[in-house]
Every structure is written in C-alpha cells, then in structure tokens.
Amino acid sequence: MARGLFITFEGGEGSGKSTQVARLAERLRHGGIETVVTREPGGTPLGESVRALVLDSSPEPVTELLLFAAARAEHVGKLIRPALDHGTWVVCDRFIDSTRVYQGLLGGVPRDLIGAIESHSVAPTVPDLTFVMDLPAEVGLKRAEARGALSRFDAQSTDYHRRLREGFREIARAEPARCLLINADRDPDTIAGEIWRTVSERFLVKAP
Numbered sequence: 001m002a003r004g005l006f007i008t009f010e011g012g013e014g015s016g017k018s019t020q021v022a023r024l025a026e027r028l029r030h031g032g033i034e035t036v037v038t039r040e041p042g043g044t045p046l047g048e049s050v051r052a053l054v055l056d057s058s059p060e061p062v063t064e065l066l067l068f069a070a071a072r073a074e075h076v077g078k079l080i081r082p083a084l085d086h087g088t089w090v091v092c093d094r095f096i097d098s099t100r101v102y103q104g105l106l107g108g109v110p111r112d113l114i115g116a117i118e119s120h121s122v123a124p125t126v127p128d129l130t131f132v133m134d135l136p137a138e139v140g141l142k143r144a145e146a147r148g149a150l151s152r153f154d155a156q157s158t159d160y161h162r163r164l165r166e167g168f169r170e171i172a173r174a175e176p177a178r179c180l181l182i183n184a185d186r187d188p189d190t191i192a193g194e195i196w197r198t199v200s201e202r203f204l205v206k207a208p
C-alpha cells in the first residue's frame with residue numbers, strides 16, 4: 001500500500017491556517033482520499049493536555065520546547081506515522097517550523113538543541129509539503145482580534161509578529177523543496193484554489 005502524504009500548515013495567528021486545513025481536507029476526502037486532520041500542540045490526549053498546560057501559563061522557552069517535543073513525539077509515534085503507514089493522508093495545523101520560529105528564533109533556544117530534539121522525535125517523518133501562510137503582521141492580528149480572545153502569543157507586540165513573519169519566510173526560502181510560501185492576504189477561495197492546484201500537481205496528477 002502506498003504511504004500517505006504528510007502536509008503541514010504554518011504561519012502566524014490569523015493567517016488562515018485552520019481555515020485552509022479544513023478546506024484542503026474536505027477536498028481530499030471529496031476526492032476519495034482518506035485524510036486525518038490534526039494540530040499541534042495537540043493531536044493525542046497527552047498532546048491536548050500539554051496544549052492546555054502551555055497555553056494557559058508562561059513557561060520558559062526551553063520548558064516550552066521540551067513539553068512541545070514530548071507532545072510531538074507522541075503525536076508522530078501514535079497518530080501521524082501509523083496513519084501514513086496505513087496509506088492515510090495527514091494534514092496538520094502547525095508542526096516543526098512553529099517550534100523553530102517561536103521557541104528558536106523568538107524564544108532564543110539554540111538551533112542545535114531544536115535540531116537534535118527534532119531528529120529524535122520527528123525524523124524520518126518530515127512533512128512532504130508545508131504551506132507557509134504569509135501575511136502582514138497587522139492583518140493577521142486584526143483577524144485574530146476579530147475572532148475573539150487573544151492568546152498569549154497573539155497579544156505580543158507588532159514587532160514580535162513582524163519577526164515571526166520573517167522567521168517563517170526565512171524557513172520557506174531555506175527549504176524550497178518542502179515549503180511553499182502562500183500569499184494569505186487574499187480571499188479564502190483564491191487561497192484554497194492555489195493550495196489545491198499545488199497538491200494536485202505535485203501528488204495526484206500522474207505523469208504521462
């Protein structure tokens with residue numbers, strides 16, 4: 001049986017990740033592809049407990065890194081890898097790039113520590129494709145505000161959100177084979193159309 005494909009969505013708050021995760025999963029299922037939707041932190045009972053723990057408090061960046069890493073190891077081992085092995089596609093809202101940007105670039109946790117943990121908790125289950133939702137900081141914040149209560153991450157300064165955006169853009173530049181930068185400052189249908197075209201062309205259209 002063919003292995004399933006692993007697709008992740010990354011980007012700041014309000015960039016439209018959850019919206020596009022749902023849209024892509026709907027199209028895949030409509031096309032007869034068995035698809036699991038999941039998110040980080042979360043995805044397993046342990047992961048959801050970590051999510052509640054971390055989002056409700058303000059741990060040190062390294063504490064956050066280790067808790068997220070523990071949740072991710074469970075997520076990959078118990079849900080993502082078994083699903084992919086079974087031929088199911090997995091669409092995940094945030095994954096390794098959020099750790100690299102939030103705990104690494106913005107939290108100051110050294111890159112080599114993040115890399116070492118990744119290589120034990122994730123590898124070889126690296127995403128086949130990552131959509132990096134790119135949006136001016138102000139637009140994302142306005143959307144997140146309009147959606148309701150701001151999380152601890154949303155409530156940071158505009159400068160923080162600008163650095164966040166730059167961090168995600170840098171990852172997309174550094175890993176062009178895996179990552180695709182998506183202009184998220186467009187209407188949801190246009191964005192969903194581009195995402196679907198990309199997925200179809202890369203993975204679904206057979207070469208003649």
Ligand SMILES: Nc1ncnc2c1ncn2[C@@H]1O[C@H](COP(=O)(O)OP(=O)(O)O)[C@@H](O)[C@H]1O
Pocket residue numbers: 011012013014015016017018019020143144146147184185186187188191
């Ligand atoms: N392309 C878009 N244009 C305008 N508003 C959007 C767009 N995509 C999502 N939204 C709205 O913005 C808010 C944040 O979207 P969401 O998908 O939850 O973002 P994220 O998961 O990245 O935080 C929601 O209220 C959503 O309906």
Ligand SMILES: [Mg+2]
Pocket residue numbers: 017018019093
């Ligand atoms: Mg979301």
